[in-house]
Amino acid sequence: MTRDDYCHLEPIPVRWADMDAFGHVNNAVYFTYCESARMGLFGKLELEKHREHPRHGPALVHAACDFHRQVHHPADLEVGVRIAEIGRRSFNLEYGVFLRGEDALVAEGKSAVVWVDYDAGRAIPLPEALRRALSDAMD
Amino acid sequence: MTRDDYCHLEPIPVRWADMDAFGHVNNAVYFTYCESARMGLFGKLELEKHREHPRHGPALVHAACDFHRQVHHPADLEVGVRIAEIGRRSFNLEYGVFLRGEDALVAEGKSAVVWVDYDAGRAIPLPEALRRALSDAMD
Amino acid sequence: MTRDDYCHLEPIPVRWADMDAFGHVNNAVYFTYCESARMGLFGKLELEKHREHPRHGPALVHAACDFHRQVHHPADLEVGVRIAEIGRRSFNLEYGVFLRGEDALVAEGKSAVVWVDYDAGRAIPLPEALRRALSDAMD
Amino acid sequence: MTRDDYCHLEPIPVRWADMDAFGHVNNAVYFTYCESARMGLFGKLELEKHREHPRHGPALVHAACDFHRQVHHPADLEVGVRIAEIGRRSFNLEYGVFLRGEDALVAEGKSAVVWVDYDAGRAIPLPEALRRALSDAMD
Numbered sequence: 032m033t034r035d036d037y038c039h040l041e042p043i044p045v046r047w048a049d050m051d052a053f054g055h056v057n058n059a060v061y062f063t064y065c066e067s068a069r070m071g072l073f074g075k076l077e078l079e080k081h082r083e084h085p086r087h088g089p090a091l092v093h094a095a096c097d098f099h100r101q102v103h104h105p106a107d108l109e110v111g112v113r114i115a116e117i118g119r120r121s122f123n124l125e126y127g128v129f130l131r132g133e134d135a136l137v138a139e140g141k142s143a144v145v146w147v148d149y150d151a152g153r154a155i156p157l158p159e160a161l162r163r164a165l166s167d168a169m170d
Numbered sequence: 171m172t173r174d175d176y177c178h179l180e181p182i183p184v185r186w187a188d189m190d191a192f193g194h195v196n197n198a199v200y201f202t203y204c205e206s207a208r209m210g211l212f213g214k215l216e217l218e219k220h221r222e223h224p225r226h227g228p229a230l231v232h233a234a235c236d237f238h239r240q241v242h243h244p245a246d247l248e249v250g251v252r253i254a255e256i257g258r259r260s261f262n263l264e265y266g267v268f269l270r271g272e273d274a275l276v277a278e279g280k281s282a283v284v285w286v287d288y289d290a291g292r293a294i295p296l297p298e299a300l301r302r303a304l305s306d307a308m309d
Numbered sequence: 310m311t312r313d314d315y316c317h318l319e320p321i322p323v324r325w326a327d328m329d330a331f332g333h334v335n336n337a338v339y340f341t342y343c344e345s346a347r348m349g350l351f352g353k354l355e356l357e358k359h360r361e362h363p364r365h366g367p368a369l370v371h372a373a374c375d376f377h378r379q380v381h382h383p384a385d386l387e388v389g390v391r392i393a394e395i396g397r398r399s400f401n402l403e404y405g406v407f408l409r410g411e412d413a414l415v416a417e418g419k420s421a422v423v424w425v426d427y428d429a430g431r432a433i434p435l436p437e438a439l440r441r442a443l444s445d446a447m448d
Numbered sequence: 449m450t451r452d453d454y455c456h457l458e459p460i461p462v463r464w465a466d467m468d469a470f471g472h473v474n475n476a477v478y479f480t481y482c483e484s485a486r487m488g489l490f491g492k493l494e495l496e497k498h499r500e501h502p503r504h505g506p507a508l509v510h511a512a513c514d515f516h517r518q519v520h521h522p523a524d525l526e527v528g529v530r531i532a533e534i535g536r537r538s539f540n541l542e543y544g545v546f547l548r549g550e551d552a553l554v555a556e557g558k559s560a561v562v563w564v565d566y567d568a569g570r571a572i573p574l575p576e577a578l579r580r581a582l583s584d585a586m587d
Contacts, residue, residue: 047329052329092238182322183321183322185345243348371513375509376511
């Protein structure tokens with residue numbers, strides 16, 4: 032995967048506090064990095080506009096990450112996100128974490144996002160407009 | 171999976187700050203919960219004692235989590251961890267996140283831990299004593 | 310200050326992730342500890358019940374902490390909180406962070422909480438019932 | 449205070465995860481922002497180079513913050529840090545948190561840093577070279 036494979040690239044400076052007692056960026060923080068990229072993508076897709084009801088929206092049901100290399104502060108990251116798959120009630124995202132100026136991936140993530148009626152507590156079909164926006168961003 | 175399937179159970183009170191702007195525990199925080207259970211297990215296994223060199227030790231190369239239910243503060247969690255697999259240079263852990271007093275899993279996690287020579291930056295065989303401790307805890 | 314000087318004592322296990330690259334609990338995390346104690350106190354005072362409008366509520370305008378000793382995982386803390394002062398539109402809290410089983414304070418915190426009309430963005434008088442609850446807890 | 453009053457200005461994009469269940473940046477996160485600025489300043493001052501012993505170094509003994517305005521994601525911050533005072537064994541820093549493109553301070557912080565012999569656990573005089581570097585940056 033290269034940066035071109037991702038439809039959104041979020042620049043993320045590593046904070047000193049992202050490191051743990053091992054002196055490198057803590058594993059849980061990579062999920063926050065991926066979340067930042069996901070929220071950046073959602074902003075671009077104007078996800079808010081596509082809600083058909085204020086109590087309908089996304090819910091993360093799965094997250095995973097492979098850690099290829101350690102990262103230390105100070106460093107600047109770029110986190111790419113791409114839409115890997117669009118289902119009837121869900122879509123899958125993939126993430127690539129790069130050090131600025133380097134081609135090798137330092138980590139790769141995945142997540143599954145389900146569209147949910149928060150009050151009913153169950154998955155519902157993706158709004159048609161959102162599906163179109165996702166599909167356009169996928170190409 | 172029930173609590174009995176795990177060889178270590180870490181009690182974790184949810185902190186108010188674990189919640190995000192959606193008003194429930196943030197996805198990345200579950201990885202911190204799993205880490206707490208993992209560190210609790212490492213303490214029980216006296217992992218520190220089994221290092222054959224101060225610059226040899228564990229490195230997380232994969233982490234994943236399935237989120238079944240939302241959790242809100244205030245709540246008390248119990249996070250179980252079990253040893254799922256022991257390889258030559260690595261072992262796999264599985265986690266179950268329970269609300270205290272309830273049987274249903276609210277989340278399930280996995281991670282792969284590789285034994286690493288930090289200076290050489292490569293995987294090395296698990297120390298024999300650690301392998302035995304892991305194996306004993308697996309039964 | 311001893312534990313008896315506080316009207317609420319929140320037990321808080323230190324998480325491994327609370328430590329930073331210096332190998333001790335990070336300074337910012339103490340403010341999360343104090344927040345946990347504050348939220349515990351707010352729960353006891355049934356603060357939610359005392360809101361006169363859903364868009365009126367507390368806002369933190371000041372927070373401070375003196376760090377007396379370093380804390381390392383694993384450790385169990387108890388964070389006391391007391392009401393130091395009640396004003397017309399605000400109240401001041403003080404916190405004491407103890408290691409379980411030890412008398413010496415490892416850190417001491419303060420915060421100022423203002424009662425705010427979130428939509429108007431300005432301080433308003435404390436609801437009378439909340440003032441009474443705070444006053445009762447102060448004694 | 450304006451940006452010109454600070455000797456180092458750290459650009460910090462707000463992360464979605466910096467927000468709490470109130471939907472704004474959590475109070476504890478401001479201390480992480482100030483820490484980022486402090487570490488940026490320490491890098492500029494080449495603090496590492498000025499240690500006279502690997503087990504001598506800085507310890508934060510006090511931190512405080514006044515919160516003037518709420519901040520929401522997405523936002524870009526600039527956190528200024530200045531050296532307010534230099535003592536024999538310690539120095540005081542002040543921070544100003546700005547929204548990019550705006551002049552008003554959204555928060556103001558302070559911290560006291562003591563130079564410590566970590567093994568002896570007590571304050572020792574600032575290394576002369578560090579004092580000079582701090583003094584130069586103060587002007």
